[in-house]
Amino acid sequence: MQYYSNVNKQNVVSFRDAVLSGLAGDGGLFLPVQIPKLEPKFFADLKSYSFREIAFNVSKKFVENEIDDANLQHIIEKAITFPAPLEQIDDHIFVLELFHGPTLAFKDFGARFMARVMEHFVKNNSQELNILVATSGDTGSAVASGFLGVNGIKVYVLYPSKKISEIQEKQITTLDQNIIAIEVEGTFDDCQEMVKSAFVDKELTGKKNLSSANSINIARLIPQSFYYIEAYKQLNENKDEPVISVPSGNLGNLTAGLFAKEMGLPVHKFIAATNSNDVFTEYVGTGKFSPRPSVKTYSNAMDVGNPSNIARINELYKHNIDLIRSVIFSRSFSDSETLAAIKNVFNSCNYLFDPHGAVGYLALEEYYESTKDKKRCGIVLETAHPGKFNDVVEKAIGKKVELPDSLKSIMHKEKKSIAIKNNYTELKEFILNAG
Numbered sequence: 001m002q003y004y005s006n007v008n009k010q011n012v013v014s015f016r017d018a019v020l021s022g023l024a025g026d027g028g029l030f031l032p033v034q035i036p037k038l039e040p041k042f043f044a045d046l047k048s049y050s051f052r053e054i055a056f057n058v059s060k061k062f063v064e065n066e067i068d069d070a071n072l073q074h075i076i077e078k079a080i081t082f083p084a085p086l087e088q089i090d091d092h093i094f095v096l097e098l099f100h101g102p103t104l105a106f107k108d109f110g111a112r113f114m115a116r117v118m119e120h121f122v123k124n125n126s127q128e129l130n131i132l133v134a135t136s137g138d139t140g141s142a143v144a145s146g147f148l149g150v151n152g153i154k155v156y157v158l159y160p161s162k163k164i165s166e167i168q169e170k171q172i173t174t175l176d177q178n179i180i181a182i183e184v185e186g187t188f189d190d191c192q193e194m195v196k197s198a199f200v201d202k203e204l205t206g207k208k209n210l211s212s213a214n215s216i217n218i219a220r221l222i223p224q225s226f227y228y229i230e231a232y233k234q235l236n237e238n239k240d241e242p243v244i245s246v247p248s249g250n251l252g253n254l255t256a257g258l259f260a261k262e263m264g265l266p267v268h269k270f271i272a273a274t275n276s277n278d279v280f281t282e283y284v285g286t287g288k289f290s291p292r293p294s295v296k297t298y299s300n301a302m303d304v305g306n307p308s309n310i311a312r313i314n315e316l317y318k319h320n321i322d323l324i325r326s327v328i329f330s331r332s333f334s335d336s337e338t339l340a341a342i343k344n345v346f347n348s349c350n351y352l353f354d355p356h357g358a359v360g361y362l363a364l365e366e367y368y369e370s371t372k373d374k375k376r377c378g379i380v381l382e383t384a385h386p387g388k389f390n391d392v393v394e395k396a397i398g399k400k401v402e403l404p405d406s407l408k409s410i411m412h413k414e415k416k417s418i419a420i421k422n423n424y425t426e427l428k429e430f431i432l433n434a435g
């Protein structure tokens with residue numbers, strides 16, 4: 001499969017090059033030159049496939065002959081190590097739980113797959129690959145955990161000191177091995193600036209093999225389409241096409257769902273659920289795209305004011321807003337609505353949503369209300385474990401949730417970080433001198 005850049009369609013590269021470069025040289029995002037199709041027989045026999053077998057069949061279409069079957073199977077075994085269970089919470093409402101990975105959010109799927117694909121592609125390189133990533137919290141922990149113990153790759157995670165949650169900091173700073181946490185005396189933007197400076201520093205890039213692991217890497221999107229198909233498999237007797245509600249920020253998760261649909265997955269409609277950062281909801285409503293600075297909300301992983309994957313969605317549907325509307329319904333919700341939804345669903349269905357999943361649930365309810373399509377089965381993607389957002393959960397239901405044991409145990413581990421000033425030279429010296 002070849003991949004083109006949305007900025008210049010003539011810029012076509014292999015899967016390997018798309019993964020290792022992340023962003024196209026012209027600044028664009030990579031898309032497959034055509035979305036591959038899965039055979040109708042595959043969907044007819046879906047019940048007989050395990051989650052990993054689904055993952056194998058889907059990824060094979062995107063990778064084609066660039067990774068042989070045995071290696072692809074190995075990549076999937078290393079990456080897909082936890083399930084994506086579908087829980088029924090109401091008559092025809094289901095929740096797809098995507099938080100059973102090591103950092104308790106769906107980003108584990110993308111980060112772990114990307115890490116193993118990169119490991120495969122650099123296997124025969126003599127020089128180590130250095131991944132630089134700046135994080136405001138969740139992405140960094142998923143990437144760090146995904147690359148832990150991956151051969152031939154070292155990861156530097158830059159995070160703003162005292163500006164991420166304690167859980168997030170522990171998830172980044174207690175890993176050891178090939179993961180180095182750099183604690184920057186500055187903001188997230190400062191961290192990002194330093195990473196950018198590193199990539200354009202000829203002396204550094206001449207001596208060290210650098211790469212990024214940002215969220216727009218195509219290898220992070222592909223594995224996110226696996227679980228849409230896994231969800232459909234678990235629907236059992238509910239044979240009608242579902243509506244699927246996706247709590248959205250940078251729109252990567254939604255884009256992966258659209259890939260699955262274009263591959264042949266029966267989906268009646270996708271719902272893009274947003275918080276007060278409603279640039280995309282506005283786009284679907286009015287056809288106007290007006291990016292603006294993000295505002296802080298309870299569902300903070302969706303606080304995105306200029307979602308980059310809108311470029312991929314526009315490409316998929318030929319920049320035709322009516323076509324986009326025929327596939328995607330979108331609504332946005334405030335923090336107070338989010339709190340009320342967490343409480344209501346907890347009381348009426350005995351199911352506890354995190355703030356992101358709660359926004360997804362609200363948008364599904366709104367879909368039922370405004371379309372009168374009330375009997376159709378709906379799936380809400382629960383993108384994180386509620387325990388990661390205990391302060392919000394406590395506001396909503398008056399108590400906290402227990403953290404899973406895996407998280408409890410890291411809270412006792414010792415933090416190890418390299419503290420640096422907001423000064424690029426300090427970062428550069430450190431990387432140059434690192435073994």
Ligand SMILES: *Cc1c(COP(=O)(O)O)cnc(C)c1O
Binds near residue numbers: 249252254
């Ligand atoms: C990143 C994230 C989202 C938003 O996903 P996008 O792919 O950026 O739209 C939603 N919920 C959680 C918990 C996340 O970490």
